[in-house]
Amino acid sequence: MGLTIVEIVIHLEQEFGVDLPDTEAGRLTTPGKLVDFIVEKLGASAERADVSKRVKAIIVDQLDIDAAAYTEDADLIRDLGAD
Numbered sequence: 001m002g003l004t005i006v007e008i009v010i011h012l013e014q015e016f017g018v019d020l021p022d023t024e025a026g027r028l029t030t031p032g033k034l035v036d037f038i039v040e041k042l043g044a045s046a047e048r049a050d051v052s053k054r055v056k057a058i059i060v061d062q063l064d065i066d067a068a069a070y071t072e073d074a075d076l077i078r079d080l081g082a083d
Contacts, residue, residue, distance in 0.1 A: 008076075
């Protein structure tokens with residue numbers, strides 16, 4: 001897992017108060033998978049649309065990409081340039 005991915009994971013953990021173990025983070029290769037994982041961890045209190053919006057903001061900020069380039073099915077490394 002590259003440094004950028006580690007930084008994204010740290011921001012997500014802080015933002016949502018969840019733990020994303022390395023074993024899970026390595027399988028969460030798209031923003032959509034990250035959103036689904038966080039929603040599952042948060043349970044009934046989580047609204048997917050809100051989680052998705054917050055995940056997008058973190059990824060766009062951390063990768064310094066145009067928000068228009070972001071999609072939930074984009075591969076973080078191949079499509080969005082994370083390392």
